[in-house]
């Protein structure tokens with residue numbers, strides 16, 4: 306009998322190219338996703354060294370970060386962004402890499418398009434020059450973000466030198482209460498372990514609550530693993546995974562599908578496998594969550610009060626919290642509920658999929674966005690946009706007074722002109738509330754699509770359960 | 774890459790935990806297709822006011838921090854996005870080492886690939902460093918990667934951990950891509966025995 310292994314170790318072991326003493330392991334990469342922001346310097350590096358892309362057939366590019374979400378009939382007005390998009394498209398042509406370009410009907414946020422096209426599959430190794438690559442772990446893939454030097458390495462060799470990570474089991478059990486969603490699970494986890502709590506680890510999410518989530522909800526959870534400091538987060542594949550994948554353009558078909566299923570069914574963690582760290586969460590006790598500060602770990606239940614720095618013992622921690630509250634212009638001890646907001650953003654690789662848009666629309670149906678509030682709804686990809694329109698979700702958003710826009714990262718990172726004004730408050734379904742993340746001086750409160758939509762209707766931070 | 778040699782320098786102190794890469798280099802500067810000019814944009818929104826003038830109370834704008842090659846920062850430095858623009862900006866500005874109690878994984882990897890040394894020190898030493906710096910903002914520290922030591926103003930040498938492979942690469946000034954390319958035979962053997970699960974060129 307071999308030692309029982311976690312899914313994390315199984316996928317790692319299956320991709321070992323070499324492991325020599327004194328050196329990192331060399332890991333083979335099955336899927337490399339590329340976008341316009343973190344790749345130009347890597348392609349320059351290849352040219353400088355006279356190298357080719359080793360496996361264009363395992364590489365897929367798209368544009369998302371800097372692309373406008375205005376109608377595609379308009380060109381990219383920001384010349385610098387336009388040049389970066391053009392550079393990616395040119396690099397892809399030069400090196401033979403397939404690219405869902407600006408005008409492609411498959412274009413979208415890199416972590417939305419991989420799963421959507423069936424490129425992301427159980428047991429794979431997936432990398433991208435983007436920290437939210439963890440998203441793809443929802444399929445039981447070992448997926449992590451890399452820097453541009455590493456993008457160059459993978460382009461050139463399809464391999465990465467890596468050190469084995471620690472394993473971290475996050476078990477979530479129990480039924481979620483109405484109004485509480487996948488986003489609240491992950492925000493609650495990060496609030497508990499902190500933004501450095503998963504450093505050096507790969508998380509495996511398990512338990513009855515995770516099993517009951519759809520693939521889209523699972524992606525919301527794994528997506529924010531990085532906000533807890535973990536490079537990757539995985540969920541063992543099951544029938545929900547297989548049903549989602551079946552029939553997608555790049556998923557295996559016919560006999561290959563049956564063979565893949567057999568492989569995938571061997572992936573889940575063995576009985577008795579040990580983890581370096583474990584934590585459990587009672588899903589039934591969770592409330593909708595919202596962040597108040599300038600990192601994703603600064604989160605509280607929606608009915609909670611802003612914490613008081615005076616109650617923090619560690620001086621550096623106290624200083625960090627004070628600085629955050631000053632930036633957010635929030636008073637310690639006060640509730641967030643009822644505070645006026647300026648903008649609501651629904652979108653991003655965390656919550657820009659069809660299920661997220663449906664959730665937001667379910668609250669907005671027959672209601673209006675408060676006139677004080679600008680609400681942007683940005684689908685994660687062109688296919689998501691088309692599906693939403695086929696269901697009439699765009700009509701619900703428009704009728705409520707929200708903006709229905711083209712696919713991209715948009716106000717998640719505010720590189721494309723969609724941004725907050727200094728001092729504005731937004732309730733956002735994205736993943737980062739760092740200072741200036743949604744525009745210089747802007748103040749971000751992270752929450753679920755349900756909470757975002759409820760807050761849009763009332764014009765103030767709201768508990769969606771009062772509108773259900 | 775140039776070889777990483779021992780050096781002594783003044784210290785810029787940034788007593789904030791969880792400094793994220795959006796602060797180190799704000800996203801609006803990532804539209805560049807080169808690595809040039811990022812040093813001027815380092816910590817831009819903390820460093821300059823709305824009118825573009827240096828904020829006198831930000832550490833990089835203080836006279837004591839001029840020429841500082843070492844950044845002393847709070848816990849979990851470099852969290853957030855994977856942008857390698859963060860270590861590019863730090864090194865272009867002139868930093869060669871960052872000291873903290875811990876670093877975010879991707880930032881640490883990116884730094885080591887760009888000649889920027891992430892130095893992890895125990896909490897106690899970390900607190901002492903901030904206290905010493907508060908007393909004497911002109912203090913200097915010596916970083917010796919060969920010996921893996923940080924020498925404090927009082928002469929004490931504190932050892933720090935570094936991945937031995939990354940350390941060798943830094944000291945020799947070589948990058949990891951060359952090392953991977955030497956393993957062509959192993960890579961080809963892996964490919965021969967593992968069918969690719971997808972083909973992005975063929976759907």
Ligand code: SF4
Nearest residue numbers: 437653654714717718
């Ligand atoms: S949606 Fe936001 S977090 Fe996701 S890839 Fe785009 S910028 Fe990054």
